[in-house]
Amino acid sequence: MNERYLEVAGVKVSPDLYVDGKRIACTTTFENFSPIDQRSLGMMSEAGPQEVDAAIEAALRAFPAWAALGPEKRKAYLDRFAQEIGKRADELCVLESNDAGVLLSRMRHGVVPRAMLNLTHFAAHALTLQDRVIDTAQATHRVRHDPAGVVAIITPWNSPLMLATWKIGPALAAGNTVILKAPEWAPLTSSLLADCADAAGLPPGVFNLLQGSGANTGAALVADPRLSRISFTGSVPTARKIAQAAGANLVPCSLELGGKSAFIVLEDADIEQAAATGALMYRNAGQVCLAGTRFLVHERIRDTFVETMRMNVASLRIGDPREEGIELGPIIHPRQVDRVQGFVQRAVDAGARLLWGGRAHPYGAQYFEPTMLTSVQQRDEIVQQEVFGPVLTLQTFTDDGEVVALANGTDYGLGGVCYGETQHAADVAEKVRTGFIWVNSFGIRDLDAPFGGVKRSGIGREGGDWSFEFFCDVKDVMLPKQPFRASFSHR
Structure with missing residues (x-):
């Protein structure tokens, strides 16, 4: 690997692609900025069609040997990969x-502990998949999960x-080789991740990194018929373009998309707990797809809930995310x-009323006040469309039937939150059309559980067996229990 680096807050990171075990500099570049203070973090190499082709060729060459290793030997590589992430935890955090x-x-x-667990957990899970047996009267079915091939991964x-x-x-x-397309607005940890893969000894071509815009790098990648899978997390408009390109080549896609999830507060809810959890919906400046952004509060407790949540929100500290004690960046x-x-x-122009926030925060140009809007209608844009910022809406309801209708009244269905007496909240939660919903809680993510959305919030599920169902070709090897005699006769 070459010695061309950027230095960001004392951390050295390559601005270049990582293909076939080597760093590749490109003549085409893009500038990367920090959202904290808009300073330039440096010029990054941008992959064009030639570099995309090189990455796919490298992944194709590496695939047969990597697939043939089997899950136990691949686990050893992934465990080392996770260890390298741990060794560079401080650098990854700073970047x-x-x-x-x-x-x-x-x-x-x-984040860093979870990143390590993502590698070690799925490496261990792969050991449980092979040669599952289904016995029927006619045959023994050995169900295999065979690696699909070259996988394109596009992250936000x-x-x-x-x-x-x-x-x-x-x-x-699962035995696939990977091409990671880093997010254009935040590519640096993906670059350091490539260094971790290299230090872990992953064979050349098993893991490759591309950087660049969706219109240039991403479009060239997803349109290539040599891909076997595309996994994307991001916006609905981008997903449509990816699905259209992949559909032309019949390449399966997993799409985890936006959310406009309901945060339901029933009349029998613990208001203090619900309001404290409600303030968490501003986490990461509201740039969280699974946040409950539509608050649906029973009309009898509306005023008490609003004032309790107002106090929670007023205490949030906004500022430089690198400082201790800051809660919103x-x-x-x-x-x-x-x-x-x-x-x-x-x-506001359409008639909504601000309960709090609604403007830029004085800390800096890219900081926005936590915002809550009320007096909104179900058909309003602010209720129907994902904002992806620290902006929430509040509506009231009178009974369970009404709140379920409101919760289901958008084209999205990623997550949700429901606070109330446990059984009551669970009964309501089961009627909400969504990929998952937290009852009297928020943010629980077990790696063996399914994750994904319904309606415009996505296609497919990730986690546990569901991840492998997507990343593998599932094959049934059938062994007859009785001698088989070929015959065209009808019985």
């Missing part, structure tokens, strides 16, 4: 905080390290700030 505006404390205590900017390893773990453990990019402000302004 992602500077590059994506993620809280440094969250990186240290949540709001949690680059965690979401990359969440997909890389099962893809590599910046929005990723000036374009995203404009998008958030536009949603709020249009909502």
